[in-house]
Amino acid sequence: MTLTDEQQLLHQARLGDETSAAAYGELVRRYQTAVFNVAYRLLGRRVEAEDAAQEAFLRAYRALDRFEMGRPFAPWIKRITTNLCLNWLESARAKTQLLAADMSQNDQPVSMDDWAQAAPSPEQTLVREEQATQLHRALLALPPRYRVAIELRHFQELSYDEMVEVMERPLSSVKSDLFRARKMLAEKMKESA
Known part of the structure; x- marks a missing residue:
C-alpha cells in the first residue's frame, strides 16, 4: 500500500527529526486558509482568528502521535480549531471582546x-x-x-x-x-x- 502525499508528510512530521518541522510546515501551508476561515466565522475578528489558527496548528502538532494515520488531516485540524474557538467563546474574556468588536470593512473573511x-x-x-x-x-x-x-x-x-x-x-x-x-x-x- 502506497502512502498519499499528505500521509507521507504526516508520517515525516511525527518522526521528530530535522525534517519533521518542514513536513509539518507544508501541512500548515496547505490548510492555513481553511483553518483561518473556520476560526474567523466562529470568532468574528481577524486577529483572534489568526491567534486561534496558530494555536490550533500548535495543538495538532503536539497531538500528532494520537492522530490516526490513514484518516484525512483536514477534518481533524478543523475539529481542533472548532473546539478551540468554542472554548474561547465560552470564556468570559472572549465574550467581552466579542461584544465590543468593531465590525469594520477591514475584517472581511477570505472568500x-x-x-x-x-x-x-x-x-x-x-x-x-x-x-x-x-x-x-x-x-x-x-x-x-x-x-x-x-x-x-x-x-x-x-x-x-x-x-x-x-x-x-x-x-x-x-x-x-x-x-x-x-x-x-x-x-x-x-x-x-
Missing part, C-alpha cells in the same frame, strides 16, 4: 468563492460583499453553540454523527440546535434586509 468566480462586475462584487457582511454579522449575533452548529453543518459539511462527536452532545440536541440556529439566522437576515 474562496469570490476567487473562483471569473471577474464579477463591480455591482456583483458589492452585492456579494454586502450579503457576506450581513451573513457574518447575523452569525456573530447567534449564541456560540448555534454558531458552531451552523459552522459544522454548512461550512465544514459534517454529518450529524460527526457533529455529535465534535459538540459532545446527544443527536437530538445537535438537531435541535441546528434547527434553532437556522431559524434565528433567517430572522436576523430578514431584520438586516
